[in-house]
Amino acid sequence: MSTTAVAAPVPTPLPRAVVAARPTFGGVVRGELTKLLSLRSTWWTLATTVLLMTGVSLAVAGSLDSMAADPSTAAELAALTGPVVVSGGFQLGMLAIAVLGALVMTGEYSTGMIRSTLAAVPTRVPVLAAKATVLAVATAVVATLGIALSYLATMPLLADHDLVPRLAEADTWRVFGGTVFFMVAAALFALGVGTLLRSSAGAITVALSVLLLLPTLLVFITLDWVETVVDYLPLPASGAFLGGGEDSLSAVGDELAPSAGVLVVAAYAIVPLIAGALALRRRDA
Amino acid sequence: MIEAHELTKRYGEKTAVDGISFTIAPGSVTGFLGPNGAGKSTTMRMIMGLDRPTSGTVTVNGRPYAEHRSPLSEVGALLDAKAVHPGRSARSHLRTMAATHNIPSSRVDEVIEMTGLAAVAGKRVGGFSLGMGQRLGIASAMLADPRTLILDEPVNGLDPEGVQWVRRLVRTLADEGRTVFLSSHLMSEMAQTADQLLVIGRGRIIAAGPVQEVIDSVSAAAVRVRTPRAGELADLLQADGVTISSPEPGTLDLRGIDAADVGELACAAGIALHELCPRSATLEEAYMSLTQDAVEYRSDLAATTSAATTSAATTSAVPEEGSR
Numbered sequence: 344m345s346t347t348a349v350a351a352p353v354p355t356p357l358p359r360a361v362v363a364a365r366p367t368f369g370g371v372v373r374g375e376l377t378k379l380l381s382l383r384s385t386w387w388t389l390a391t392t393v394l395l396m397t398g399v400s401l402a403v404a405g406s407l408d409s410m411a412a413d414p415s416t417a418a419e420l421a422a423l424t425g426p427v428v429v430s431g432g433f434q435l436g437m438l439a440i441a442v443l444g445a446l447v448m449t450g451e452y453s454t455g456m457i458r459s460t461l462a463a464v465p466t467r468v469p470v471l472a473a474k475a476t477v478l479a480v481a482t483a484v485v486a487t488l489g490i491a492l493s494y495l496a497t498m499p500l501l502a503d504h505d506l507v508p509r510l511a512e513a514d515t516w517r518v519f520g521g522t523v524f525f526m527v528a529a530a531l532f533a534l535g536v537g538t539l540l541r542s543s544a545g546a547i548t549v550a551l552s553v554l555l556l557l558p559t560l561l562v563f564i565t566l567d568w569v570e571t572v573v574d575y576l577p578l579p580a581s582g583a584f585l586g587g588g589e590d591s592l593s594a595v596g597d598e599l600a601p602s603a604g605v606l607v608v609a610a611y612a613i614v615p616l617i618a619g620a621l622a623l624r625r626r627d628a
Numbered sequence: 629m630i631e632a633h634e635l636t637k638r639y640g641e642k643t644a645v646d647g648i649s650f651t652i653a654p655g656s657v658t659g660f661l662g663p664n665g666a667g668k669s670t671t672m673r674m675i676m677g678l679d680r681p682t683s684g685t686v687t688v689n690g691r692p693y694a695e696h697r698s699p700l701s702e703v704g705a706l707l708d709a710k711a712v713h714p715g716r717s718a719r720s721h722l723r724t725m726a727a728t729h730n731i732p733s734s735r736v737d738e739v740i741e742m743t744g745l746a747a748v749a750g751k752r753v754g755g756f757s758l759g760m761g762q763r764l765g766i767a768s769a770m771l772a773d774p775r776t777l778i779l780d781e782p783v784n785g786l787d788p789e790g791v792q793w794v795r796r797l798v799r800t801l802a803d804e805g806r807t808v809f810l811s812s813h814l815m816s817e818m819a820q821t822a823d824q825l826l827v828i829g830r831g832r833i834i835a836a837g838p839v840q841e842v843i844d845s846v847s848a849a850a851v852r853v854r855t856p857r858a859g860e861l862a863d864l865l866q867a868d869g870v871t872i873s874s875p876e877p878g879t880l881d882l883r884g885i886d887a888a889d890v891g892e893l894a895c896a897a898g899i900a901l902h903e904l905c906p907r908s909a910t911l912e913e914a915y916m917s918l919t920q921d922a923v924e925y926r927s928d929l930a931a932t933t934s935a936a937t938t939s940a941a942t943t944s945a946v947p948e949e950g951s952r
Contacts, residue, residue, distance in 0.1 A: 362773040364701045364729040374727035381720035382713065450713060458678055458711040459721075459768060462703075463728045465677040465694035628678040 368469055375473040379447065379481060388443040389485050392436045396489030397496055399432030404497035407504050425501055425508035426518035427586055429493045433522045434555070434578065436489055437529040440482050441554055444533030445546040447474050448619075452541045461628045468620050471538060475616060478534055479527050486526040490519050518585055524605070525581045528612040529554055532577065535615025539622055553611075554578060574599055580607040629654055629807055630675060630776065634684035637670050637831075644670040646831035647684065652809050652824075654775075657802045659822030659839070660811035663919050667831040668811040669707070672780050675809075676705050688776055700729050704769030705778040709761040709785070714754030718745055718764050721753060725768050735771065743767040744793075758785030766794070777801060779810040783817055795821050815915035829919045842918075851882040851890055854903035861899050865890070879903075 379385050407428075410416040448471075451457040464470045494508065501507045508515040532554070537546035558576045561569055573579050583604025599607065630652040637645040645667040652658045660668050673679040675686050677694040685692070688703050696702045712721050722736045740749045743763040748756070753764065762785055769777055777798070783791045798821060802808045812818050818825060818839070825842045827835040835842045855861055858878050865872060871883040882890060887906040894901050 362701070362731060362735050362771075364698045364731050364772040366698055366700075366729045370730045371728050374724045377720060377724045377727055378713075378716070381717065381724070382715045384715060454713045455708055455711040456713045458673075458676075458707055459725060461678055462676050462705055462707070463700055463725050465696075465699050625680075627680060628673075 366464070368473065371464055371469045371473040372476055374463070375470070375477045379477055382450075384446065384450075385443065385481075388439050388446075389481065392439040392443075392485050393489045393492060395439055396430075396432035396436035396486070397492045399435050400429050400493035401496050401500075403428050403431050404500035404506075407500060407506070411504065420504070423506065424514070424518075424586065425506040426515045428501060428506060429497055429508055430490050430518055430522040430585075432489065432493060433486065433526055436486070437526055437554060438551060440485065440526055440530045441533040441550045442547055444478055444482075444530035445537035445550055446543060447478055447534055448537035449541060449543040449546050453543055457628050467623050471534075471616065471620050471623055475531055475534060478530050482527045482530040483523055486523040490522060521581070521585045521605075525577075525585070525608055528608045529577065531612035532615055535612070535617075535619045538619030539615060575607055577608055577611045580604045583607075629690070630686070630688050630778075630809060632671070632675075632684070632686040635671065635674060635681055635686050636683045637667075637674060637679060638682045643831050645674070645681075648828070648831070648833050649684075650826055650833060650836060652807055652826070654807040655802060655805050656823040657798050657808045657810065657821060658824040658826060659818035660809060660826050660828065661815060661818050661915070662811075662813065662828035664813055666828045666919075668813075668828060669780055671828070672705070672707060672778055672809075672811065675778060676703065676707060678707070698729060698772070700725070700731075700772035701774055703776045703778060704771065704774035705780075706762070706765035706769045706782055707778070707780050709758065709765045712753045712761070712764060715752060717750050717752055718756075718767075719749040721764065722768055722771065725771055729772055731772055739767040739770050742770065759787055759790055762786055763790070766797070774806075776807040777809065779808070781812060782810055783812070791817075827915075827918050834918055850907055851885065851887045852903065852905045852907060853880045853882060853890060853894075853901060854878055855880075855894070855899055855901050857899045860897070861894060864893055864897055864899075 407420065407423075410420045451460055460470055461467055498507055508519075529550075533546065533550040536550050537543075540546045540549065554577055558573055558578045561573045561576075564570075580599055581604060583599035584601040631650075633649050634647045635645055635649070636643070636647050648667075648671070660671070662668050670679060671686075674681050675688060675693060677692065687693075688696070693699060693703060716724075719736065719740065722739065723733060725731075726733065726736050740746055743766055745760065745763055745767060748760060753761070756764065762782060766779070766782065769779065779794075779798070782794050782798075786794060798808045798810060802823070810821070812821075822839055825836065825839050826833060827842065835845065837845070853861065856878060858874065858880055862872050862874075862880060865880075865882065865885065867885075869884040873881045875881060887904055891901065891904055894904075
């Protein structure tokens with residue numbers, strides 16, 4: 344028996360809907376913002392990001408004295424600029440923010456929340472777009488806060504070496520802006536990977552490997568093609584527009600032109616998101 | 629109104645839902661009944677557009693769910709009591725859902741009140757009991773005051789008071805002209821809650837219609853006899869098409885023969901009857917016979933039980949669930 348009609352008594356007329364409901368993309372964005380801010384883990388991750396950024400730049404600033412005293416590192420000190428010291432903590436801060444980026448999506452799959460989410464927005468792609476929007480804004484705010492705190496905290500230490508970033512200089516804003524841009528890209532990259540993989544452990548492993556582990560390990564391999572690959576990894580590519588100290592991973596990638604570096608980093612943010620959107624549309628929830 | 633046409637879902641080799649077609653009409657409570665693994669949840673997920681059918685179509689109020697202008701106003705669903713992030717409070721969870729449809733937060737408070745969650749609305753869902761999780765699921769289903777409700781095992785984990793509440797709620801909603809579609813693997817629950825039944829087993833519809841019709845269609849009426857000479861009577865009744873079972877010594881349950889014939893036979897043989905009682909099949913019996921071949925994970929106990937039922941006039945005690 345395959346075709347079956349369930350007969351029913353004559354339905355009484357439906358009462359007028361008393362609840363006004365009108366889905367909009369703005370509403371989906373507000374929903375995602377509520378989701379993000381209503382989890383304690385979000386606040387922990389955001390606070391960790393700020394602390395890591397400030398802590399690292401404070402540590403670098405605190406070691407300037409000993410760098411100056413040691414002749415072997417004096418040259419390195421000379422190459423160091425104030426903005427780079429202040430924003431230098433982003434390489435650790437991006438790890439925390441990437442974990443958040445991945446969890447924004449994978450947390451929905453691990454808890455089953457995704458079924459509620461996609462029932463409310465069955466066209467699906469707006470959910471990812473809203474998550475990306477909210478995550479980008481939150482990351483930009485946190486990165487800016489991290490830089491501002493680092494600036495204030497390191498100011499006394501940097502003053503001794505005449506390294507306090509000059510806010511009137513374009514170069515200062517290029518480095519600060521580039522850092523915020525890179526952090527946002529790292530968060531979106533992790534979100535895209537999380538959407539593709541749907542598993543927290545998998546997405547965090549892949550995101551952190553590509554962001555930090557691969558450039559750190561591959562840099563010791565001197566094969567030409569490996570060096571080319573390293574140039575196109577996100578952190579080395581960021582060196583093309585961030586500059587960076589001699590021992591910084593960002594410095595590895597000065598093979599790329601600044602504009603190329605920006606494009607490479609942007610591609611890391613956008614390509615996984617597009618692939619994630621396609622997968623999200625297609626797959627069963 | 630939910631309409632499915634040749635709806636099929638395969639996961640690799642395994643066919644979860646196998647070309648089913650049905651119509652769920654508004655104004656009544658339709659029960660979706662079947663053993664675990666029969667395809668109930670998969671069907672409900674396909675209705676909600678969460679799983680893509682391998683073939684076939686399913687529409688809600690005339691359209692695929694995802695194509696509605698305001699999806700939550702069309703269908704409210706409790707698909708899984710755990711479809712909530714445990715780190716979020718009940719109120720925050722409902723607010724995230726409400727925000728997508730620009731539903732005012734006064735409505736969030738309303739459904740919290742309606743589902744009796746007011747005292748725990750600010751607590752994190754991770755600490756909720758199964759019953760409170762179900763209430764939250766029902767609250768989010770009711771959020772946009774939908775025309776159709778889909779509830780997957782809504783009474784699972786609820787206390788008796790909660791079960792009563794769900795029954796009254798779905799009755800009220802159906803009386804208002806809404807479509808109510810709820811699943812259960814418990815026949816007794818369906819009997820008390822549903823007007824219509826859709827019985828599924830191994831991905832296929834095996835029966836559909838008003839509750840009583842479904843029961844009548846699958847099970848012949850039985851006759852219960854009590855007599856001190858049960859063994860003799862059983863020997864006498866041995867005939868084609870008569871099934872005899874003995875729930876307890878001195879008592880026989882007979883199928884395939886009516887009470888009058890039993891009485892005549894016993895009288896002719898001079899066997900005194902202490903009780904001769906025709907009774908209609910119960911829901912549980914109907915369910916068992918409907919789904920006998922459709923149970924995915926059958927236990928050994930079930931196999932033993934059905935073997936014992938077919939052997940005539942044994943004294944083995946076969947539990948008769950429905951006789952109470």
